[in-house]
Amino acid sequence: MLELKDIKKYYRVGETVTKALDGVSVAFRKQEFVAILGPSGSGKTTLLNMIGGLDQYDSGDMVINGKSTKSFKPTDWDAYRNNSIGFVFQSYNLIGHLGILENVELGMTLSGVSGAEKRHRAEDALIRVGLKDHLHKKPNQLSGGQMQRVAIARALANDPDILLCDEPTGALDTETSVQIMELIRELSGEKLVIMVTHNPELAKQYADRIIEFSDGKIRHDSNPHQERPKPDQFQLKRTKMSFWTALNLSFNNIRTKKGRTFLTAFASSIGIISIGVVLALSGGFQKQIDQTQTKTLAKYPITISQQATDLQAASAEQQKETKQLSGKGTAVTAKISMQQKAMKTNKITTKYLNYVKDIDPALSNNIGYTRLVGMNLLRKVDGKVETVTFSSASSSNSGAAAMSASTGLGSSSFPEQLDQTKENFLKKNYRLLSGSYPTAATDLVLVVNSDNTININALKNLGFDINDGEKIDFDQLVGTEIQLVGNDDYYTALPTGNYIPNTDVSSLYDKSGNLKLKIAGVIRARSNSNMDLLSTGVAYSDKLARQIIDLNQDSAIVKAQKATDVNVMTNQKMDATTKQTFLATLGGSSMPYSLMIYPNNFKDKDAVLKYLDKWNKGKSKTNKITYLDLAGTVTNLTGGLMDAITYVLVAFAAISLITSMIMIGILTYTSVLERTKEIGVLRALGARSKDVTRVFDAETFILGVSSGLLGILIAELLTFPINSLLYNLTDLKNVAILDPVQALILVVVSTILTMLGGHIPARMAAKKDAAIALRAE
């Protein structure tokens, strides 16, 4: 059934050539017990490996059941070994980390025999070789003879045609050797058994045929056989190891090295831990920043002011200017400053005001207005009429009004609601301490701080004689009446054409044209409100401001001022802007100085901005309306910063990931070295080189997944002490939170990286020559 025709196998190492097989021609019967005898180094093992398909011949041909093997591909050889050959080695070559049943099953696993069938056949084979009582042991729990029996059972399990035994009794005592020889002779009744031995007595005693071998040549054959020409009856069933089998093999192997595996997984998880912690922290911080921003920046509105600064244009200008460095010539050049250039007048028209009023109340329900209109206010204090103001400043002319006009913070007129059906702004954001919420336009409110304090000047300017720390009852404040006098009553025209305030204030107090104002209530910002916009002191509605403008718009002083560029009170010359501002304070301008749009929440702001941008579409530069989004500027800055920090930290942490990758590579390489014998056995049993790669890939897969999971677990555990530390340091709760999606991605990344790191040694393992692997010590 098997015929070798002039087989040659030469080993070339450097200059020397070893003729391991030098023209071997021999044929074997379907059933016989052939012993190959010969001195050491004569080529016996090489011949056996050649017949077993572990090693390939240089020239000649081997014919199996009429089929030439000349055109065999590597996978054909793999299938041939698995289907037709059973190997028994001198040193048993059992896989130590598998039980003896699994050892016997391995060849069947490769040929795809189902689980139950495999177990059944393995048990049969082990019972046949006399190991009924040892089925569930591991190889290292058996004696040498028993181990060789397992090896024979493994060789038999797949029911091969040829049993190849390489000095099967070489490591056994005489008594055990006899038992093993009896067993092999029994098997030769059904199979072709070829046994290599040094021992001529044993050969003579048991073998049917003895072939004497020396220097790679057959010297004598006791019972030669002539193969008759046969048709090709040879068929091969391909082998294939499933990834599951590979995983199982590797898992068992890893189990035997628990300590080392844990340490490796731990070491390579450090990269994952650091990236996990960095991501948890940065994500948490970003969340905290977002929350704080939403809370604190919600009250920074989008501001549209008559005098706007186009920041973008300004910075573009600045870049252009810095290019011209040194001056030339002997003249001085007059120049408008950059800030001045960036100043831009927004043409706020009734049409634009209406456009803003049309904003979807679902996006932004509160619009505030700043008007420069002055108020001529009088109050009776202890029966005496005094002029008073609604200001918290020590002198009425301060920068606070300008500040509030451009940022919308610290305003004294409360925003108007676009949707009247919704909850009132004051009621929603302010708690009533005394009196009532304002109902009429002439109702005022007094805003106090959370500790019920108020700026002393706010009270002093209202005519209250009070010292620092002194208290006034709510009752004394609520109901306070203030008279607002129209310009025509308040200002007197001089014969020169100038106007001065009337000095006889008591006569003005009861004028019929006055608006009667009243402090209706005392209010305080609710603790949960994000919109505590009003500065402490008196606050009033925009309706009141509009009523004052209505009252004064056509007054004599306004008309007179409109007609001249000279200030009608001081006779100072004014430029156009100053004149306009002055007219506005006299109540001569119906347009607000600025408007403030308060988006309902941080997210709605973008939609509001889009709405405002729509107005500018297609308009010329001078007709465009520039708005200021202070909160947006701040958010962009902090967001970008956080991202940058995260990138840098992740990059650093990633270095340790690369280190672990290299480490896994080294470890797999060590594992490959350690498991060389196992690779040889797997190949002898018919594993393809691909399958060997698979075994090691499976090992790194297990390592990658476990180090990823371990890393995530440790990172998750670390968030607890980190959070408690941060809480102690910063009062921020639960900053570090590991996002489950990021955690999953990290495990996947860890697995992929470790598999990459281990794949090169895994490929090396696959390339190992099976015959050499088996010779490894």
Ligand SMILES: Nc1ncnc2c1ncn2[C@@H]1O[C@H](COP(=O)(O)OP(=O)(O)OP(=O)(O)O)[C@@H](O)[C@H]1O
């Ligand atoms: N991979 C190899 N590279 C180079 N030379 C080799 C290789 N394998 C075997 N040889 C040589 O081929 C010759 C035959 O070796 P082989 O192992 O077949 O002999 P053997 O008869 O089985 O010896 P022993 O009885 O001692 O096991 C020896 O001289 C050996 O040095």
